[in-house]
Amino acid sequence: MMAHETAHVGYVGDKEQIIKRLKRAEGQVRGLQRMVEDDTYCIDILTQVSAATKALETVALQLLDDHLAHCVADAVAQGGAAADEKVREASAAIARLVRS
Amino acid sequence: MMAHETAHVGYVGDKEQIIKRLKRAEGQVRGLQRMVEDDTYCIDILTQVSAATKALETVALQLLDDHLAHCVADAVAQGGAAADEKVREASAAIARLVRS
Amino acid sequence: MMAHETAHVGYVGDKEQIIKRLKRAEGQVRGLQRMVEDDTYCIDILTQVSAATKALETVALQLLDDHLAHCVADAVAQGGAAADEKVREASAAIARLVRS
Amino acid sequence: MMAHETAHVGYVGDKEQIIKRLKRAEGQVRGLQRMVEDDTYCIDILTQVSAATKALETVALQLLDDHLAHCVADAVAQGGAAADEKVREASAAIARLVRS
Numbered sequence: 001m002m003a004h005e006t007a008h009v010g011y012v013g014d015k016e017q018i019i020k021r022l023k024r025a026e027g028q029v030r031g032l033q034r035m036v037e038d039d040t041y042c043i044d045i046l047t048q049v050s051a052a053t054k055a056l057e058t059v060a061l062q063l064l065d066d067h068l069a070h071c072v073a074d075a076v077a078q079g080g081a082a083a084d085e086k087v088r089e090a091s092a093a094i095a096r097l098v099r100s
Numbered sequence: 101m102m103a104h105e106t107a108h109v110g111y112v113g114d115k116e117q118i119i120k121r122l123k124r125a126e127g128q129v130r131g132l133q134r135m136v137e138d139d140t141y142c143i144d145i146l147t148q149v150s151a152a153t154k155a156l157e158t159v160a161l162q163l164l165d166d167h168l169a170h171c172v173a174d175a176v177a178q179g180g181a182a183a184d185e186k187v188r189e190a191s192a193a194i195a196r197l198v199r200s
Numbered sequence: 201m202m203a204h205e206t207a208h209v210g211y212v213g214d215k216e217q218i219i220k221r222l223k224r225a226e227g228q229v230r231g232l233q234r235m236v237e238d239d240t241y242c243i244d245i246l247t248q249v250s251a252a253t254k255a256l257e258t259v260a261l262q263l264l265d266d267h268l269a270h271c272v273a274d275a276v277a278q279g280g281a282a283a284d285e286k287v288r289e290a291s292a293a294i295a296r297l298v299r300s
Numbered sequence: 301m302m303a304h305e306t307a308h309v310g311y312v313g314d315k316e317q318i319i320k321r322l323k324r325a326e327g328q329v330r331g332l333q334r335m336v337e338d339d340t341y342c343i344d345i346l347t348q349v350s351a352a353t354k355a356l357e358t359v360a361l362q363l364l365d366d367h368l369a370h371c372v373a374d375a376v377a378q379g380g381a382a383a384d385e386k387v388r389e390a391s392a393a394i395a396r397l398v399r400s
Contacts, residue, residue: 009139009141009142010142011136011142012139015136015137018136019133019136019137022129022132022133022136023133025129026126026129026130026133029122029125029126029129029156030126032122032159033119033122033123033126036111036115036118036119036122037115037119039109039112041109042109042110042111042163042164042166042167042171043167043189043190043193045163046160046163046164046167046193046196046197047193047196049156049159049160049163049197050160050196050197050200052156053153053156053157053160053200054200056129056149056152056153056156057153057200057398057399059132059149060146060149060150060153060398061391061394061395061398063142063145063146063149064142064146064391064394065387065388065391066142067142067143067146068368068372068387068390068391069384069387069388069391071142072368072372072376073376073383073387076372076373076376076377077376077377077379079377083373084369087365087368087369087373088369089143090143090368091361091364091365091368091369093143093146093147094361094364094394094397095361096146096147096150097146097150097394097398098357098360098361098397098398099299099357100150100153100154100157157298157299160298161291161294161295161298164291164294165287165291168268168272168287168290168291169284169287169288169291172268172272172276173276173283173287176272176273176276176277177276177277177279179277183273184269187265187268187269187273188265188269190268191261191264191265191268191269194261194264194294194297195261197294197298198257198260198261198297198298199257199399209339209341209342210342211336211342212339215336215337218336219333219336219337222329222332222333222336223333225329226326226329226330226333229322229325229326229329229356230326232322232359233319233322233323233326236311236315236318236319236322237315237319239309239312241309242309242310242311242363242364242366242367242371243367243389243390243393245363246360246363246364246367246393246396246397247393247396249356249359249360249363250360250396250397250400252356253353253356253357253360253400254400256329256349256352256353256356257353257400259332259349260346260349260350260353263342263345263346263349264342264346266342267342267343267346271342289343290343293343293346293347296346296347296350297346297349297350300350300353300354300357
């Protein structure tokens, strides 16, 4: 039970940093709303949308990194069908990221 | 002056819809923070990050669409160096989007 | 007729450079096949796949740039429904690029 | 030595399919050159560029999947610094893919 708890939150050591990054991304998205309200020039808004998208992408890559280094690694070390399943699941998540 | 005002906010007709979409994206990013706080499984967070990224991408494409249909089109109809500049600027924004 | 001919090949002035870039991309994809045949390490192949993808992306952005600067600009200068259709078509192509 | 050989080509079981896909991608890139030579309409070329990019992306995801399932899994099963290094290397490759 505890093993599972530890295993499934690969990002436990980076929690604070991830939340900080998400708060900044939230601020960027709120800033976008103000820009639209204020009739900011389209291109300037687009630049800010790209910045917010990149911030989320950085969070995704950090989560994935932690997931491979902990959850997938732990499952693989234990072996068996659960390990294969973890690898398949990670691959599917990577495919969604690459295609989004 | 008025012409410029009208020209530079290509998204004026979609303002309400864009803000609605940004509010939803903001909600998704706030939801992500809760998921991290609650030790939600990494893969489930990643799925939600992809959803938020896609929401921002949709906003970007809508802004760009409006920008081409109004700002760029108006500048091109007037011709001259300003038209070339608008096209170059739009191309650079598209490149940033494609590469982000 | 001639106007249409000129209009629809926005990239006419960059043709040689585009073909050169595509030939290089073709060489990269052929190089990838050799790497796979030779059992090259996965990560090194992935680096080369990213390079080939970026080469194609650069071609796409150049074509789009030329398309906006010539085909779309010409249609917009003439105005009417054809202009709107060109802008819509360009927006759809941009959306495909951003999402691919 | 043999173990290393087997370990580093995670895609060994999919070699034929990957080469087939790369040959198809090569054909698409050659087709693009013909389209440009023949003054094909920009938007139709762009559609084909997106198809070629997607074909390469599929190859990348397959290579990555095999790499995680074999090379990374084997290294993790053996443990130690080599395992950490393999995970870091895979994460960096994923980041390149997501950002390309």
